[in-house]
Amino acid sequence: MPGSRRRQVTLSDIAASCGVSRATVSLVLRQSPLVNAQTRSRVEAEFKRVGYVYNRAAASLRTRRSSSVALVVNDLSNPFFAEFAAGVDEALAGAGYVTLLGSTGESAERQQAVLLSLMEHDPAGVILSPAEGSDTLRVRQAIGMRAPVLVFNRELRDSGWDQLSLDNADGAHQATQHLLQWGHRRIAFFGGHAGSSSCRQRREGYAQALQGAGIEIEPQWLVETAPTRLEAAAQAGALFARERAPTAAVCYNDAVALGLMLGLQARGRVPGADFAVTGFDDIPEAALSVPPLTTLAADPRARGRQAAQLVLARIGGNAGSENAATQLQESLAAAPAHTVVPVRLIVRASTCAPARP
Amino acid sequence: MPGSRRRQVTLSDIAASCGVSRATVSLVLRQSPLVNAQTRSRVEAEFKRVGYVYNRAAASLRTRRSSSVALVVNDLSNPFFAEFAAGVDEALAGAGYVTLLGSTGESAERQQAVLLSLMEHDPAGVILSPAEGSDTLRVRQAIGMRAPVLVFNRELRDSGWDQLSLDNADGAHQATQHLLQWGHRRIAFFGGHAGSSSCRQRREGYAQALQGAGIEIEPQWLVETAPTRLEAAAQAGALFARERAPTAAVCYNDAVALGLMLGLQARGRVPGADFAVTGFDDIPEAALSVPPLTTLAADPRARGRQAAQLVLARIGGNAGSENAATQLQESLAAAPAHTVVPVRLIVRASTCAPARP
């Protein structure tokens, strides 16, 4: 019923109306065994009666223990990251932390602003999926030593922070291998910015697989595009500009692969019948495209949970030292860990034998 | 360089090393015109030198002005909500607020826990896309009068809060009309829980369109399913259980429509050729399915921005009264607004004329 106002009720109010001291109420709040059972229930009843809500900000001001974690993600509208974010939030909530969200829209500038703004809210940790073109130094400058950081998905060179990433090289290797087994010999690597670390790693795995098969890569097999469906569709033609055109393509990711398939169809080619395509990520659409896309699955939601676990480990890791400052020191001192998670090939109908001309 | 520790630098430290009082430093922080230009630049230099970062929690403890907004969403992995969240965050960040994320996984229980946890962080406002089966009273109990709320997408009866929703009835009406124009006379409404407000509204629009065409609805044309692809695919058969089977279906949403199309194909029917299907939401996959899905677009990112604007209006709305408590009072007192945004029909290839047997 809009109408009942008055300022919010605090621990002092409770103390007053229960006839005990603020300290006692505080002990009740924290489930201390010190307080008498009768007192406890009296106070707890009052909590309910007046609808008391805890002010965590005030508490962590005193304790110097924050209960939030910042999640900075480059593109929420990408289902891969949305799933990731859901996983992060799930695990953080389970551990009693709240998620501070920041999205950067893949802009290093916005990322900087977002980080600065988030740091003012004193997160206990940061999970960062860096925008393309992030500068390690600037990011460091924004975060300083104030919180442990987990870098996800892209590299941040020499940051000295923990990192969680997919086994990009191995994934691309698997995809290429798969195409080789179908009998392809002319295989392109399509899409992505060669500057980005994930693209570089995927290209490496691809190159290694071809090398292992004794195949030399033609320059025209390497096509760069923005990692979007649209750009990919537009660039499809580049594959067929010259002789020795490829019969298959390992794509940077699913978005690019879906775009390429559209582009192929526009040229009268039939992906999955006379041209083979693989993706990366296994976004939900991959299973529904025509033809369904052979791709590499990484289970982004599980990655999100994992990322959360990793920062939480840095944050709370050392149960031995209760002192928050010391804890931070120790955890920051431990050597940064680089966790690489395997990806698995999901074979669908977009891969096929090379067309016999 | 991990190694440089020491406790974080505070405003008092700055004051000390600049030889001014804490009050002055505080004035500098807040760009007050009171402070002398020389002093200001001296202090600002010190900020940079030592890498000072503002502690917003401490500040808002005193000012009673929070700079965060809670966003509670039922399913982040749904691209519709992911886009929505991105839009919310974009607009909030632009206004200097930070987003506290909470996802409920469509569970009223989790939603309650999430809300309680978020409220402890004292958000200035709440944007809530309620989980199915939310109980207005419990939600009210968690939030109380502590923050203005914007309810998105689903109704929360008698909550007295602002609401932003899609014009569900009109959308379904448009879709049904479109099918009628193709010549269909036996049109089903497929999917969704009839209990949910959005489903009810869509069914209403559908029913009205049919009524307008003088068509009576057969009970078997109304099929309930969970709003997921899988369930929808499994229930496809229900449409053809009896005589007077439909030749087209207005689906609850895109996920259901995509599922239904799969289910149809499994039965040897060809959606877009001998059975017409429409969706709702225009998720990215809708354009890529086979056949591409006729559906209703709502631009979720823009909705997110709009939702953010609406809470911000409640939060900051009254520039006249500087007193925060008074402001909250006034804004909560203003009559709740229900904003309904139009949706537009995107015609693709999943709709066709009825099959001539």
Next chain:
DNA sequence: CCGTGAATTTGGATCGGTCTAAATCGAAAC
């Protein structure tokens, strides 16, 4: 009746900012 120790409770400082009312300081005005 008093000392003793365990069980409870508490006063008051503290976290890092902001706010209010009052102090300080030159310089212009009388």
Next chain:
DNA sequence: GTTTCGATTTAGACCGATCCAAATTCACGG
């Protein structure tokens, strides 16, 4: 030379919690 005034600065309380050391209470043994 004192008063006055605008410009600047500041002391100290305060926001809502926690923490520490010390105080209080109470039952029990001597």
